[in-house]
Every structure is written in structure tokens, then in C-alpha cells.
Amino acid sequence: MVISRAGATPVRAREAVAAVVDPEMPMLTLEDLGVIRWVDVDGDAVTVTITPTYSGCPAIEEMRADVRGTLADAGFARVEVRTVFSPPWSTDWISADGLRKLAEAGIAPPGRVGPRAAGPIPLTLTPPSQAVRCPQCGAAATEEISRFGPTACTALRRCPACREPFEHMKEL
Amino acid sequence: MNEQNAYQSLAETTDHDDPRWAFGTGIVEEAGAEITSPVPDGVDPADLAAYCLMLGDDALVYSHRLSEWVSNAPELEEEVALANTALDLLGQARVLLARAGHLTGGDEDSLAYRRTDAEFRNVALAELSDGLDFARCVGRMLIFSSWRLALLHRLLGSADPVIAAVAGKGVKELTYHRDYAARWTLRLGDGTDESHVRMQAALDALWPYVGELFRTSDEERRLVGAGVAVDPAQTREEVDAVLDQVLAQATLTRPDKPSIGTIGGRSGRQGVHTEHLGHALAEMQSLARQHPDTQW
Numbered sequence: 122m123v124i125s126r127a128g129a130t131p132v133r134a135r136e137a138v139a140a141v142v143d144p145e146m147p148m149l150t151l152e153d154l155g156v157i158r159w160v161d162v163d164g165d166a167v168t169v170t171i172t173p174t175y176s177g178c179p180a181i182e183e184m185r186a187d188v189r190g191t192l193a194d195a196g197f198a199r200v201e202v203r204t205v206f207s208p209p210w211s212t213d214w215i216s217a218d219g220l221r222k223l224a225e226a227g228i229a230p231p232g233r234v235g236p237r238a239a240g241p242i243p244l245t246l247t248p249p250s251q252a253v254r255c256p257q258c259g260a261a262a263t264e265e266i267s268r269f270g271p272t273a274c275t276a277l278r279r280c281p282a283c284r285e286p287f288e289h290m291k292e293l
Numbered sequence: 294m295n296e297q298n299a300y301q302s303l304a305e306t307t308d309h310d311d312p313r314w315a316f317g318t319g320i321v322e323e324a325g326a327e328i329t330s331p332v333p334d335g336v337d338p339a340d341l342a343a344y345c346l347m348l349g350d351d352a353l354v355y356s357h358r359l360s361e362w363v364s365n366a367p368e369l370e371e372e373v374a375l376a377n378t379a380l381d382l383l384g385q386a387r388v389l390l391a392r393a394g395h396l397t398g399g400d401e402d403s404l405a406y407r408r409t410d411a412e413f414r415n416v417a418l419a420e421l422s423d424g425l426d427f428a429r430c431v432g433r434m435l436i437f438s439s440w441r442l443a444l445l446h447r448l449l450g451s452a453d454p455v456i457a458a459v460a461g462k463g464v465k466e467l468t469y470h471r472d473y474a475a476r477w478t479l480r481l482g483d484g485t486d487e488s489h490v491r492m493q494a495a496l497d498a499l500w501p502y503v504g505e506l507f508r509t510s511d512e513e514r515r516l517v518g519a520g521v522a523v524d525p526a527q528t529r530e531e532v533d534a535v536l537d538q539v540l541a542q543a544t545l546t547r548p549d550k551p552s553i554g555t556i557g558g559r560s561g562r563q564g565v566h567t568e569h570l571g572h573a574l575a576e577m578q579s580l581a582r583q584h585p586d587t588q589w
Binding site for chain 2: 176177178179204205206207208237240242247268269273277293
């Protein structure tokens with residue numbers, strides 16, 4: 122999801138930014154997570170545009186600092202990290218690689234969300250009967266413990282088969 | 294940085310470290326991209342700033358009230374849920390206050406920490422103390438999130454790019470908050486005799502503050518015409534339908550309580566508040582007022 126807008130983008134800057142890891146889910150790079158919108162390079166000046174996952178995501182400041190530090194280490198003297206909110210990030214932006222890495226780390230990856238229909242949002246009074254497969258033992262039927270997990274983007278579930286609790290990255 | 298844990302990252306210092314963990318981290322101002330968007334044609338910047346404060350103050354003040362549950366919730370899972378909800382709203386508030394600050398020559402921190410209660414424009418529902426009554430907490434979240442979601446999905450097409458961007462993220466977040474509150478309302482309302490009585494009592498206590506949510510301010514009326522705002526009165530039918538659906542399934546009765554009055558036609562949107570807001574601000578602003586402009 123890293124898009125270069127400058128004509129002659131030094132590959133180095135782009136690669137450096139793409140390899141920065143997410144502060145809360147370090148098995149993912151920011152590129153896997155799909156939060157890097159643009160990397161603009163002009164000589165030794167780089168402008169990186171990122172988008173937060175949730176409005177209040179406390180990790181975004183760490184991401185900004187990590188991007189700045191990584192680029193400084195890569196020799197780029199002037200680095201600006203900008204944040205844009207629109208269009209809103211969606212778990213659909215997580216790369217196929219990212220989904221695989223989540224599962225390997227024991228976090229059930231999100232299902233696909235797709236575009237939202239216009240108009241009022243329907244109320245969900247029962248937990249959605251989505252099939253979230255246990256990332257430990259692969260059992261298909263798992264249950265939700267809490268819709269809010271240790272980070273803003275995960276829910277807590279448990280597997281009746283292997284009795285292990287696990288995190289599920291919520292569809293957003 | 295893969296091998297480090299979060300605490301090591303916090304403690305790390307490098308040659309290029311920059312100030313973080315201030316009262317405000319400056320993230321939105323540095324971002325610039327959307328906050329500094331031009332004011333839409335035909336819109337009075339003062340009206341737009343006021344509207345951003347209304348939407349932002351609702352989120353900020355309610356976020357503070359939600360955060361009071363941290364270390365006080367009945368179960369750890371609920372504590373995490375309430376903290377996450379507070380965080381979503383705080384994020385929305387920051388962008389809206391930064392937009393208002395950009396329009397008025399201030400910034401998000403001065404707006405959050407240096408205004409007095411009469412300068413806040415939130416509705417009363419956002420500022421009430423829960424008194425650590427979990428049924429009150431659930432009831433307020435059900436009402437507030439049903440209403441704010443009805444506002445935000447209409448604001449997806451706002452002519453102001455900042456409001457539209459906040460709505461774009463907020464719709465997804467508020468849908469979660471509303472579902473959470475609705476499920477707890479079912480659990481408490483259709484639970485034990487005791488939980489039913491307490492959930493009903495909570496709704497009875499909150500209901501006088503519902504009417505204000507659908508009162509249209511002068512600024513909103515002017516901004517509706519410019520395609521920036523939505524008329525909150527237009528959301529009443531949708532919000533009522535959601536609340537009725539939840540209450541019916543939860544075996545609760547829709548309270549028949551008159552709305553709290555206005556003072557000369559003025560209420561939260563005009564800076565007239567209940568006694569609860571001053572107490573909330575005293576706590577929310579105390580650190581920033583004792584140590585102005587501190588960064589660490």
C-alpha cells in the first residue's frame with residue numbers, strides 16, 4: 122500500500138518506511154497493516170503520510186517517532202510524518218502477508234468487511250455468528266469473551282476445543 | 294525494534310528523539326493535511342468552529358466520564374471496553390478541537406484545558422456523573438452512541454472535510470459502542486429482578502437529558518444550509534426506533550419524563566451546563582493548569 126508520488130523515489134526511503142514495525146503488533150510492518158499512505162521523497166527530505174487505525178489509537182505517535190528515527194538512520198536528514206484521517210483505514214487494507222503473520226502469531230485475522238451500505242447502521246443485538254477459526258488448534262467454532270481486547274483493534278475470544286484464549290483482530 | 298517490548302521502547306533514547314507524551318503530542322497540528330483545509334464556500338468560520346466544538350466537546354467530556362471507570366468497572370473486560378470507548382471518543386475530539394483551534398487561532402490543548410465550563414458546548418448528557426453506577430453507564434452509552442451514530446452517518450457527506458473525515462472513522466467506532474451498550478442493556482434489563490430495577494432506574498434518571506439532543510442551535514441551523522452540519526432534530530426518529538427496539542427486547546419501559554428546561558432558551562450548546570461539568574473539568578484540567586505548557 123506504499124505509493125510513491127515522486128518521480129525518482131529513492132527505493133531506500135520507501136523500503137526503510139515499509140519495514141517499520143507496528144508498536145503494538147510487532148509481527149506486522151506498517152506496510153502490512155496498510156497505514157502508510159504515501160512516501161514522498163525530495164533529495165534528503167522525506168514526507169511520509171500515515172493514517173491511524175482508530176481515531177484515538179495511542180500507537181500513532183510511536184509510529185511517527187519510529188518512522189522518523191528509521192529514516193534518520195537511513196540517512197534522510199529532513200523527515201516529516203503527516204497524518205490523514207480520510208479515507209478511513211479498514212482492516213481490508215491489511216496485506217495478505219499481514220493476515221498470514223497475524224495468524225502465525227496467534228491472532229485470528231479479521232474477515233473481509235467490504236463497502237458499507239449508505240443510510241442508518243443496523244443494530245446488532247446478538248454477537249455476530251461469524252466463524253473465527255482458532256489460531257492455535259484450527260477449530261472452527263470459537264466464542265467471544267469480550268469485544269474489546271488489550272488493544273483498540275482486537276477482541277478476546279476463546280476456543281472450546283483447545284481451551285486457549287486468543288485475540289481476534291476486529292473487522293473495521 | 295522487533296525484539297523490544299513496549300516498555301523498552303518507551304525508555305529508549307536516541308540522537309533523534311523528539312518530545313513526546315506531552316499533554317498534547319501535536320499530532321494533529323503537525324498532520325496539517327485535513328485540519329487546515331479551507332472553510333467551505335458560504336460558511337462563516339465562527340459557525341464552523343462552534344460546530345466543531347459542539348461535536349468535539351460532546352466526545353471530550355463524555356470520554357473523560359468514561360475514563361473514570363478505569364479501575365472502577367465491575368469486571369476487567371468492561372474496564373477495557375470502557376477505556377477503549379473513551380479512547381475512540383478522545384481521538385474524535387482531538388481532531389475536532391484542532392479544527393476549531395485552527396479556525397479561531399487557538400489549538401486543541403488550549404481549547405481542552407483552558408476553557409471554563411461556560412465556554413464548553415457539549416450537551417448535558419455528556420457531562421453527567423455516573424456516580425459509578427454501571428447501569429447509568431450503560432444507559433448513557435446506549436443513548437449517546439445511538440444519537441451520535443445517527444449524526445455521524447449523516448455527516449459522512451459534510452462539506453467540511455474534517456467533519457467528514459471524523460464521521461468516516463467515527464461511524465465504525467460508534468457502531469461498536471452502540472452494540473456494546475445495547476447488549477448490556479439486554480443483559481441487565483432482562484436479567485435478574487435487581488438488575489432490571491436498576492437498569493430501569495438508570496433510564497428514568499437519564500431520560501430528562503434526551504430531549505436536548507434533538508434541539509437545533511442557531512449555528513447548526515445556518516450550517517445545515519451550507520451542507521456542513523445535520524439538523525439534530527432530523528435524527529430523532531432514527532434514534533427513537535433504535536432505543537425502542539432495545540428497550541422492548543430488554544423488557545424495559547421507555548420512561549415518560551419531561552426534558553430538563555433551558556435557561557432563557559439556552560442549554561449546553563450555548564454554554565449553560567449542569568453542576569456536573571465544573572467538577573469534571575476541575576479534574577480533567579487540573580494537571581494542565583498546574584503545569585502550563587509542560588512537555589515530558
